[in-house]
Amino acid sequence: MSLGTLYATQQTRSWVPKAIVKHFNLDVKFSDKDEKYHSNFPLNKIPAFIGPKGFKLTEVLAISLYLINLADPKSKLLGKNAAEYASILKWSSLANMELLPTEAKVFRPLTGQAPYNKKQIDEGNAYLDKLNGVFEERLSNFTYLVGERLTFADYFVATTYVRGFEFLYGKEWRAKFPSVTRWYKTVIESDFLKSIVPEVKFRDAPVEYQPPKKEKKEKAPAAAAAPAAKKEAAPKKPAAEEDAEPAAAPKPKHPLEALGKPKAPLDEWKRVYSNEETRETAIPWFWNNQYDPEEWSLWKVDYKYNDELTLTFMSNNLVGGFFNRLSASTKYMFGCMVVYGENNNNGITGAFLVRGQDYKPAFDVAPDWESYEFTKLDGSKDDVKKFVDNMFAWDEPVEVNGEKREIADGKVFK
Ligand SMILES: N[C@@H](CCC(=O)N[C@@H](CS)C(=O)NCC(=O)O)C(=O)O
Structure with missing residues (x-):
């Protein structure tokens, strides 16, 4: 049974x-x-x-x-006596109730998953320093958290460090907490965790907050093609204050400008998309008049950290923030992203048409572009067409890993 x-x-x-x-x-x-x-x-x-x-x-x-x-009630994972068992609970509970929530308190506002709050970030960082000091202390004197072998505590606590390493613990941090780093590398590579925990690369420096642009995007596509296209890229600098405004900088040349004018200008398509019936008129127009694989490429864009998403409206805000930060590339692409699923079990996916054959010059204007995975699509294939149509219309469930998921919300980048 x-x-x-x-x-x-x-x-x-x-x-x-x-x-x-x-x-x-x-x-x-x-x-x-x-x-x-x-x-x-x-x-x-x-x-x-x-x-x-x-x-x-x-x-x-x-x-x-x-x-x-x-x-196995005698499993070595639970330690070999009452003191070890209690110590396993002590470390695991500390990580579950203190470390993981404090990491989230810092990285969520930095990555746009929660409203920016400098006080919360500073307080979180100060407390993380203390907490990590406690783990470092233990691990600089011992190989593992409890006893001389791997226990449940090592496996569990290591998982609570994953998002920390993913977003916060850069080179400097690793030099300050070398024993935690050494231990983490060993434990996370263990057979026990390897196939379950997503792979995360060490980063150079903590993720930087990029203040969203304040200007509202023009609604009318004609306007979007004119003044909006002139918007400048937000300079990449850490925000000092909660509502730091991007400073005016001389307009940098967009690398995609070098490709010259396309045969089918994007603003025409944006006008059609905004004004016509999506399924009946706009989508056929897109395939007939806009999508020329010589000049444009199609991309599936997926958020990498769906497991961290909570409420669907917050996921949609995350997309909105990403789109704001992409505004320097408005002239060179069009796309839709949707939030599928429900609160505490949702994901973000979408489709983009991009000038040229590479996604990078269009997307790397947004500092958080690496939080997304980009897959090139072949627009001559029926299943690709169906996916793109669905992203543009978002009126049908989207298929994710073979499962149909309802679309909760979405945003258009135009
Ligand atoms: N105290 C609970 C916390 C569980 C928890 O917060 N889980 C997260 C996912 S890792 C969740 O379901 N969050 C959704 C929410 O907070 O509504 C535990 O230790 O299991």
């Missing part, structure tokens, strides 16, 4: 419970949030677990320890 259902997503706290199921080959079903989940877990938190007789758990540590105990 199945041991139960584990409700897990791509979010950080789902990784270790999934890894435990895999490691011990437990007969546990993974599920997305469904009706049963919603009727049993009013706090709407992930992970959650239901056993066959209705035994319910929330809280990642409770679920993880329960699953390990089911698989």
Whole structure:
């Protein structure tokens, strides 16, 4: 008989419970949030677990320890005596309740996933320094967090460092916390975690906040093609104040200007898209008059960190911020991005038409462009056409990993 259902997503706290199921080959079903989940877990938190007789758990540590105990109550992952077991809980709880939320408090506003708040970031960074000092202290004297071998604490705590390394812990940080860095590299590469945890590259410096441009985008496509196209790129500088305004800088030449004027100017298409029926008129017009693969390329653009998204309206705000930061490339591309799914289980995808054959010169004007994955599309293929049409019209569910997901919201870059 199945041991139960584990409700897990791509979010950080789902990784270790999934890894435990895999490691011990437990007969546990993974599920997305469904009706049963919603009727049993009013706090709407992930992970959650239901056993066959209705035994319910929330809280990642409770679920993880329960699953390990089911698989092997004598497992070395739980330490070899009461003191070790308690120490495993101590480190794991510290990381779950303090480290992970404090990292999020700092990187979310910096990456546009939450409103910018300098005080929150400064306070978070100061506390992170103290917390990391405690982990560094232990790991500079010992190889692992508890005892002389890997335990549950190492695996769990390492996962709470992933987003930290992804966004905050640059070269300088790694030099200051060398033991945490050494330990993290070993643990995250372990077989236990490797296939479950997304790969994250070390960064040089912490992610920098880029203040969104204040100007509202013109609604009419004709206007967008004229004054909006003259908008200047926001200079890349760290924001000193909460509402730091981008300074006026001499207009840098856009690299795509070198390609010269295209046969089919983009503003014509933008006008059609804005004024005509999307499915009936605009989309056929796009394929007949706009899309010339010699001059333009099509790209699927996916947000890399869907697992960090929470409320759909916030995901849509994230897209809005990205579009604002892309405004220097308005002249060279058009696209739509949608938020699919529901609160606490959503993702961002979209399709763009870009001048030239490379996505980079068009997108790297936005400092957060590396948070997105770009896949070139071949517009002569029917399934590609269908995807692009759907992104432009966003009136049908989008297929993600073979699953149909409702579109909750979307934005047009024009
Ligand atoms: N105290 C809970 C926290 C769980 C939690 O916050 N999970 C996140 C995903 S990692 C979540 O579901 N967030 C959605 C929300 O806060 O509504 C635990 O330790 O498991």
